[in-house]
Every structure is written in C-alpha cells, then in structure tokens.
Amino acid sequence: MSRLELRGIAKRYGAVDALAGADLTVPSGALLAVLGPSGCGKTTLLRCVAGFERLDAGEIAVDGRTVAGPGVHTPPERRHIVIVPQEGALFPHLSVRDNVGYGLSREERRSDRVEEVLTLVGLSGYGDRMPHHLSGGQQQRVAVARALAPRPSVILLDEPFSALDAALRTELRRDVRAALRADGATGILVTHDQGEALSVADQVAVMREGRVLQSGPAVEVYRAPADAWVAAFVGEAVFLRAGNGVRPVTGGTALSTALGPITVAELPGGTGDLTVMVRPEQIRVTTASAGPAVTATAIGHDFHGHDATVTLHLADGTRITARVPGHAVPVTVGATVGVQVEGVCRAWRDRA
Incomplete structure (x- = not known):
C-alpha cells in the first residue's frame, strides 16, 4: 500500500x-x-x-x-x-x-x-x-x-x-x-x-x-x-433564501425559509445574505391535512422505480423538487400537499 x-x-x-x-x-x-x-x-x-x-x-x-x-x-x-x-x-x-x-x-x-x-x-x-x-x-x-x-x-x-x-x-x-x-x-x-x-x-x-x-x-x-x-x-440540491428569523435549536440553528424553519449545523459568519441547501430526499411530502408548517401545489410527478421525484410550487412561487420512496402513493398533479424538511442542512453567506 x-x-x-x-x-x-x-x-x-x-x-x-x-x-x-x-x-x-x-x-x-x-x-x-x-x-x-x-x-x-x-x-x-x-x-x-x-x-x-x-x-x-x-x-x-x-x-x-x-x-x-x-x-x-x-x-x-x-x-x-x-x-x-x-x-x-x-x-x-x-x-x-x-x-x-x-x-x-x-x-x-x-x-x-x-x-x-x-x-x-x-x-x-x-x-x-x-x-x-x-x-x-x-x-x-x-x-x-x-x-x-x-x-x-x-x-x-x-x-x-x-x-x-x-x-x-x-x-x-x-x-x-x-x-x-x-x-x-x-x-x-x-x-x-x-x-x-x-x-x-x-x-x-x-x-x-x-x-x-x-x-x-x-x-x-x-x-x-x-x-x-x-x-x-454532487447530487441534486434545492437552494432557498433564508429570512431574518434565526433562533438556536437542538443540534444547530433554525433559519426561516419558504419551506419553514430549517436547521443548519453551523451558522456561517459574515454579513451577506444566507442561502440554505436542502437535498431533495430531505423534503417530506404529506397530506395537507397532516398539519405541516408549509403547503405546496404538486405540478409534476416522475416515477423512477426505486424512488420518485415530485415537483412542487410553494406559496411564494418558489419551485422545488422532493424525492420520495418509489412505493409511496403517487402524488396527484394539482393537489395541495404539505412539505417539511427533515434533518440538518447546509448554509452559506453571499459575499457582502
């Protein structure tokens, strides 16, 4: 060796x-x-x-x-x-x-x-x-x-x-x-x-x-x-702007985004705007009646066998992609669904 x-x-x-x-x-x-x-x-x-x-x-x-x-x-x-x-x-x-x-x-x-x-x-x-x-x-x-x-x-x-x-x-x-x-x-x-x-x-x-x-x-x-x-x-990614809401939570810091509060392990230093990266498999899609923090409209569903991708429009017009298990019940295009982010994400600051 x-x-x-x-x-x-x-x-x-x-x-x-x-x-x-x-x-x-x-x-x-x-x-x-x-x-x-x-x-x-x-x-x-x-x-x-x-x-x-x-x-x-x-x-x-x-x-x-x-x-x-x-x-x-x-x-x-x-x-x-x-x-x-x-x-x-x-x-x-x-x-x-x-x-x-x-x-x-x-x-x-x-x-x-x-x-x-x-x-x-x-x-x-x-x-x-x-x-x-x-x-x-x-x-x-x-x-x-x-x-x-x-x-x-x-x-x-x-x-x-x-x-x-x-x-x-x-x-x-x-x-x-x-x-x-x-x-x-x-x-x-x-x-x-x-x-x-x-x-x-x-x-x-x-x-x-x-x-x-x-x-x-x-x-x-x-x-x-x-x-x-x-x-x-290296893989697919969803990028979201973070708002002014920043609060400490267990395991990191919660940032306010169009997908609701998202936890990041480390808050980057500096003064530029914050961008949060979410992997599509971290986005959980539920029924709107499940009481999620954020709702979205499904505009596309692509089945790949082992998994599927769901294209969603958030209320503010942001377009995102979620990755769900292939065995899950297909999301109906045009339906209103709930979305939540699971796990810890990554954040960067734009150069001021």
Missing part, C-alpha cells in the same frame, strides 16, 4: 491551464474518485500521475518519494503506477492468463499470482480463454487483474465502467472495489457518474477548472459541500 500526494500540480497546454495548482492526498489502500465536468482536468491529472505528461509546476510523491517536480520526472515505467483505460486494451492474440501475466517476471508468472488476481476479480478458471470469447464486463475484469498483478504502488482507473450497461456496471464496480481492497491497492478512479463515485470510493474529490474544490469522505462531500457549486454538482 502506498500514499499518493499531489502538491500544487499545474499543467498548461498553450494558453489553457488544464491543471492550475491541484492538491490531493490519497491515503494508503484508499480509493479516491475524482469528479468534475468535462474539461476540468481529470484526465490530465491521471496522465501526470502516470508520468505521461510533465508537470509545469508542483510535485507528485509516492510514499514520500518525489516522482515528479522541479527538475524531476521519473518515467512511467519506473513509477510502479498502472492505468486501466476505458476500454480494457487487452492483447487479442494472448490468452487471459498471458494478458494478466504480461508485465510479470518469468518467476512471477510461474507463481500463483496470475490465478490469485483472476480469483480476486471473479474470473477463476478463465485463464485459457481468449479475449474475444469474453463479454465486455469480463474483459474489463481482466484489465483490472492485469493492473493488479505486479502489485503497483498506485492503480489509476480512467472511467473503466462507462461503456457497460447499468446493471453490469453496478456489479462490476462493486467487485472491482472488493478486489482492490483485498489486494491493498491504492487507487484513483476518474468518473463522470456521481452515484458511482459516492457508492464505490472511500474519498471523493471534486474538480473545476483545473483545481480541486473539495476532497474528503464521500458522505462529507455530499452532506457538507464546500460551496453551492459543489452541492449542485
């Missing part, structure tokens, strides 16, 4: 700052998912860590050993860092066993390492098969096994599940995560899928315009985003 540190790394392509002073730390044995919109620098970050690109500034260290920095550029083959691309890129003329053992020494190939990693990725007994006899998901499993085989310091996964259908993607990413954990591998997963990042990674980093805006445990990034942009990018 190895600790990976990125300190202020920068990479420019002409006038474009692909990376503009990005900082990241991946603890030993952890999997960190990097999220961000297209062009934010995710792939460039991976290429710099792998050694395919030279840094213009900053430093990359593995277990305290600098592999990239001022006057230092360790070539890719000496970094002991491997990458799994979107497509497995297997050698079509080699068997599964030979693909997995390709980067191993002759002695290592004679050991049980190839079978060990094939078992980790759920392909025990597949060693003699050829790549064209495998499904897309199985080929990706072989690619992960090949990356794990030489016991790299760091494994990089560049959207390895994006070409697979939803059900297979869910199964594969769960099994791959288990394989990485069983082998003690330190990894970075680049993905555009927020759900994938939150469900599979130990930590999540959110990038924008070449910088890391926030990095931390997945639950922390989701529940306590650094700012409104991160909140909206």
Whole structure:
C-alpha cells in the first residue's frame, strides 16, 4: 500500500491551464474518485500521475518519494503506477492468463499470482480463454487483474465502467472495489457518474477548472459541500433564501425559509445574505391535512422505480423538487400537499 500526494500540480497546454495548482492526498489502500465536468482536468491529472505528461509546476510523491517536480520526472515505467483505460486494451492474440501475466517476471508468472488476481476479480478458471470469447464486463475484469498483478504502488482507473450497461456496471464496480481492497491497492478512479463515485470510493474529490474544490469522505462531500457549486454538482440540491428569523435549536440553528424553519449545523459568519441547501430526499411530502408548517401545489410527478421525484410550487412561487420512496402513493398533479424538511442542512453567506 502506498500514499499518493499531489502538491500544487499545474499543467498548461498553450494558453489553457488544464491543471492550475491541484492538491490531493490519497491515503494508503484508499480509493479516491475524482469528479468534475468535462474539461476540468481529470484526465490530465491521471496522465501526470502516470508520468505521461510533465508537470509545469508542483510535485507528485509516492510514499514520500518525489516522482515528479522541479527538475524531476521519473518515467512511467519506473513509477510502479498502472492505468486501466476505458476500454480494457487487452492483447487479442494472448490468452487471459498471458494478458494478466504480461508485465510479470518469468518467476512471477510461474507463481500463483496470475490465478490469485483472476480469483480476486471473479474470473477463476478463465485463464485459457481468449479475449474475444469474453463479454465486455469480463474483459474489463481482466484489465483490472492485469493492473493488479505486479502489485503497483498506485492503480489509476480512467472511467473503466462507462461503456457497460447499468446493471453490469453496478456489479462490476462493486467487485472491482472488493478486489482492490483485498489486494491493498491504492487507487484513483476518474468518473463522470456521481452515484458511482459516492457508492464505490472511500474519498471523493471534486474538480473545476483545473483545481480541486473539495476532497474528503464521500458522505462529507455530499452532506457538507464546500460551496453551492459543489452541492449542485454532487447530487441534486434545492437552494432557498433564508429570512431574518434565526433562533438556536437542538443540534444547530433554525433559519426561516419558504419551506419553514430549517436547521443548519453551523451558522456561517459574515454579513451577506444566507442561502440554505436542502437535498431533495430531505423534503417530506404529506397530506395537507397532516398539519405541516408549509403547503405546496404538486405540478409534476416522475416515477423512477426505486424512488420518485415530485415537483412542487410553494406559496411564494418558489419551485422545488422532493424525492420520495418509489412505493409511496403517487402524488396527484394539482393537489395541495404539505412539505417539511427533515434533518440538518447546509448554509452559506453571499459575499457582502
């Protein structure tokens, strides 16, 4: 297991700052998912860590050993860092066993390492098969096994599940995560899928315009985003202006909003206007006769199977979205319902 540190790394392509002073730390044995919109620098970050690109500034260290920095550029083959691309890129003329053992020494190939990693990725007994006899998901499993085989310091996964259908993607990413954990591998997963990042990674980093805006445990990034942009990018969010009513309550401070009193864990300092973020699943929809603090008009209901989203108009004209269980009785469009916010929310102040 190895600790990976990125300190202020920068990479420019002409006038474009692909990376503009990005900082990241991946603890030993952890999997960190990097999220961000297209062009934010995710792939460039991976290429710099792998050694395919030279840094213009900053430093990359593995277990305290600098592999990239001022006057230092360790070539890719000496970094002991491997990458799994979107497509497995297997050698079509080699068997599964030979693909997995390709980067191993002759002695290592004679050991049980190839079978060990094939078992980790759920392909025990597949060693003699050829790549064209495998499904897309199985080929990706072989690619992960090949990356794990030489016991790299760091494994990089560049959207390895994006070409697979939803059900297979869910199964594969769960099994791959288990394989990485069983082998003690330190990894970075680049993905555009927020759900994938939150469900599979130990930590999540959110990038924008070449910088890391926030990095931390997945639950922390989701529940306590650094700012409104991160909140909206990592999941869905409802933003409400807070009025002048502020009072202390158990577990935080209650703010007056169009959705009634909302508890925030911490009241931000400063003098600017307050904005409160509510996740849609925190909004409870009830019958109007249940006596809630606030009523709303349902203007839309979208069923997704495991859950449903209800679009609501509040009395002041604010439009919000609530997420309710899929088994709940569908809300009739045009009906008046009650709405309440459950749990603790997040608040920010606008700059004065």
